[in-house]
Amino acid sequence: MPKPSPIRHLILVLGDQLNQDSTAFTGFDPKQDRVWMAEVNEESTHIWSSKQRIALFISAMRHFAKELRDRKVPLSYTPLEDPNNSQSLEGELLKAIGAFQPQALIMTAPGDWRVLEKIKGVSKQTRVPLEIREDSYFFSTVHEFAQHTKGRKQLRLEYWYRELRKKHGILMEDDQPIGGEWNYDQENRSSFGKAGPPPIPKPLRFKPDAITTEVIQLVNDHFANHPGELSATLDGFGWPVTRAQALLVLTDFIQKRLPLYGQFQDAMWTKEPWLFHAHIASALNLKLLSAHEVVNAAEVAFHKQAAPLAAVEGFIRQILGWREYVRGIYWLKMPEYLELNALKADNSLPAFFWDGKTSMHCLQETISQSLKTGYAHHIQRLMVTGLYTLLLGVQPKEVHAWYLSMYVDAVEWVELPNVIGMSQFADGGLMASKPYIATGKYIDRMSNYCKECQFKPDQSHGQDACPFTTLYWDFLMRHESSMNKNPRMMMQVRNLKRMSDETKAAIQAQAKQHRLSQQS
Ligand code: FAD
Ligand code: SF4
Numbered sequence: 001m002p003k004p005s006p007i008r009h010l011i012l013v014l015g016d017q018l019n020q021d022s023t024a025f026t027g028f029d030p031k032q033d034r035v036w037m038a039e040v041n042e043e044s045t046h047i048w049s050s051k052q053r054i055a056l057f058i059s060a061m062r063h064f065a066k067e068l069r070d071r072k073v074p075l076s077y078t079p080l081e082d083p084n085n086s087q088s089l090e091g092e093l094l095k096a097i098g099a100f101q102p103q104a105l106i107m108t109a110p111g112d113w114r115v116l117e118k119i120k121g122v123s124k125q126t127r128v129p130l131e132i133r134e135d136s137y138f139f140s141t142v143h144e145f146a147q148h149t150k151g152r153k154q155l156r157l158e159y160w161y162r163e164l165r166k167k168h169g170i171l172m173e174d175d176q177p178i179g180g181e182w183n184y185d186q187e188n189r190s191s192f193g194k195a196g197p198p199p200i201p202k203p204l205r206f207k208p209d210a211i212t213t214e215v216i217q218l219v220n221d222h223f224a225n226h227p228g229e230l231s232a233t234l235d236g237f238g239w240p241v242t243r244a245q246a247l248l249v250l251t252d253f254i255q256k257r258l259p260l261y262g263q264f265q266d267a268m269w270t271k272e273p274w275l276f277h278a279h280i281a282s283a284l285n286l287k288l289l290s291a292h293e294v295v296n297a298a299e300v301a302f303h304k305q306a307a308p309l310a311a312v313e314g315f316i317r318q319i320l321g322w323r324e325y326v327r328g329i330y331w332l333k334m335p336e337y338l339e340l341n342a343l344k345a346d347n348s349l350p351a352f353f354w355d356g357k358t359s360m361h362c363l364q365e366t367i368s369q370s371l372k373t374g375y376a377h378h379i380q381r382l383m384v385t386g387l388y389t390l391l392l393g394v395q396p397k398e399v400h401a402w403y404l405s406m407y408v409d410a411v412e413w414v415e416l417p418n419v420i421g422m423s424q425f426a427d428g429g430l431m432a433s434k435p436y437i438a439t440g441k442y443i444d445r446m447s448n449y450c451k452e453c454q455f456k457p458d459q460s461h462g463q464d465a466c467p468f469t470t471l472y473w474d475f476l477m478r479h480e481s482s483m484n485k486n487p488r489m490m491m492q493v494r495n496l497k498r499m500s501d502e503t504k505a506a507i508q509a510q511a512k513q514h515r516l517s518q519q520s
Contacts, residue, residue: 004100006102006103007032007033007102007103008033008104009033010036010097010100011028011034012024012105013035013036013064015039015058015286016285016287017107018061018064018287018288019137019290020067020068022135022136022137023133023135023136024106033074034074034100035068035073035076036075036076036092036093036096037061037065037075038077038078038092038093039061039085040085040087040091041085041087043089044057046114047405049226050370050371051226051227051228052230053408054223054226055215055216055219056282056286056374056408058219059208059216059241060288063241076099076100080218090118090121094122103128104130105119105122105131106131107132108132108135109134109135111285111413113335113413140164140324145328145329146328146332148328154430155325155430157325158182158183160324160325161317161321161325164320164321164324165320168320171299171302171316179313183317184310184314187310188314189265190263191445192269196269197264197275200272200274201256203252203274203279205238206234206240207233208236208237213232228374240283246280250278250294257278258276258301258306258307259306259308259311260276260311261314262311262313263310265314265379267379267447269448270447271365275377277378278315279375281407281409281414284323284409285409291324294319295316295319326421326431329421329430334416338400339397340420340427341426342425343393343425343479345394346393346395347515347519348394349394349395350394352364352367355371356368359453360468361449361452361454362440362443362450362468363384363388365449366380366385367385373408374408375409376407382418382436383446386419386423387436387438387468388468389424390423390435390436391474392518394424396424399424400415403415403418403419429486433486434486435483439458439468439472439473440456440457440458440466440468440469457469460472460510461506461509461510471514473504473507474508476492476493480496
């Protein structure tokens with residue numbers, strides 16, 4: 001076969017860059033340029049990626065590739081099952097460079113530090129220049145965040161969030177926040193109480209089409225021993241895999257769930273995984289949706305009086321605030337951030353995190369739901385699984401690997417700061433002003449999990465004691481000297497000081513016993 005003639009640009013499109021209007025396509029000329037995409041094993045095995053997560057990425061990539069082919073965009077695409085697939089990004093890119101001899105590689109900035117390093121390495125090795133363009137699907141740039149942090153001892157979401165609201169004129173009246181407050185947290189975050197949740201609108205899910213069905217079969221064959229469940233039914237996999245589907249999910253959320261989003265943002269309920277959340281993180285992270293259009297849709301709903309200010313502000317803060325903030329932190333602190341372990345946690349992750357088999361009902365619910373759907377909402381991640389690993393003292397890197405494996409929305413730039421910084425306090429307080437710790441009583445207040453549990457959330461030791469409550473006091477004892485110096489922990493440390501030595505000893509012994517019983 002004759003060798004193809006050299007091309008001008010090879011446009012690199014990764015599995016989480018599935019937007020046709022991305023900056024990588026600016027100036028694209030189908031006569032001189034070509035798009036490159038590859039499905040490789042390595043991206044699903046460097047962590048033990050769940051079946052839901054792998055299926056979502058591959059299906060969305062294949063749908064995107066089809067859209068490009070339908071538009072007659074020249075495309076080199078390596079499917080996972082190609083017998084000549086080297087199963088690594090570098091391997092596939094080297095082959096494409098060899099075949100097409102591009103003058104330059106062009107891509108939108110990747111989300112992962114690890115992937116960026118690999119691609120830079122290939123560019124260096126082949127001496128084909130690499131042009132990296134800004135990702136316009138975010139409000140801010142990594143550089144803007146770095147500028148914002150200059151001269152600040154502590155990084156806090158609130159200042160960054162306000163800066164972005166002002167800069168982009170979001171929920172603003174001149175230079176003041178609409179309604180007079182920047183933050184309506186005190187109106188949000190109720191539990192469902194004894195009565196339970198109000199009617200929960202059925203979430204919009206999509207029955208797997210032919211492409212997704214084929215991918216599901218491939219994943220079930222190829223990654224049979226990976227965690228989680230996956231089948232080609234509406235119940236077995238229903239995530240949006242195209243931009244058109246993602247837009248429908250966004251509209252459905254804005255119309256049906258946003259009005260109660262803020263109020264019940266932190267509430268949890270047995271056998272109710274979806275509640276009033278948006279379920280759009282995977283679509284946002286794969287760039288099926290842009291942050292601008294999501295924030296805009298919520299703001300329009302407020303102006304049309306279709307949703308209250310507290311709900312809209314609470315939702316916008318997650319995307320304009322938290323999402324942009326964690327991205328900034330990731331790029332500011334990588335690669336060192338991955339290694340942080342400020343609390344010197346050295347336990348391993350209990351085996352039940354991979355199958356959900358535990359007598360602690362809150363953990364059993366959250367983990368089983370995650371394995372089935374690839375989804376858990378923020379408070380389940382922060383105040384159930386994350387709280388437990390923090391209190392138990394699991395190595396942050398192991399906790400990170402679990403979160404990155406488990407969720408359909410898991411990509412490292414957003415997952416890592418949430419785990420290392422927010423959930424495990426492994427950065428020593430760079431991101432959060434204090435560790436998010438609580439006893440089982442918090443979980444009892446925010447859910448009905450404890451009602452169906454053999455343990456009692458208000459008991460710290462003894463046969464019925466809730467392991468969260470035991471481990472909470474044990475955590476405070478283990479870290480008393482450092483927590484003593486944190487003004488936001490004063491009250492909790494003061495409560496510890498009131499405890500008798502006898503009780504403290506009983507708690508410590510029980511915590512030790514619990515830890516031993518969870519060693520995998
Ligand atoms: P909603 O509750 O409806 O929120 C709307 C959107 O706001 C989300 O889709 C998301 O894009 C954004 N958002 C909300 N909270 C955060 C946050 N803390 N950081 C960044 N964006 C946020 N989010 C991910 O996208 N990927 C991850 O891998 C991820 N890992 C997490 C790990 C831990 C330990 C914790 C505590 C949080 C993690 N989050 C992650 C943040 C958050 O839990 C998810 O974005 C959210 O649960 C996704 O569900 P949703 O789309 O229904 O979100
Ligand atoms: Fe979880 Fe403790 Fe409540 Fe059981 S009692 S559900 S372990 S918080």
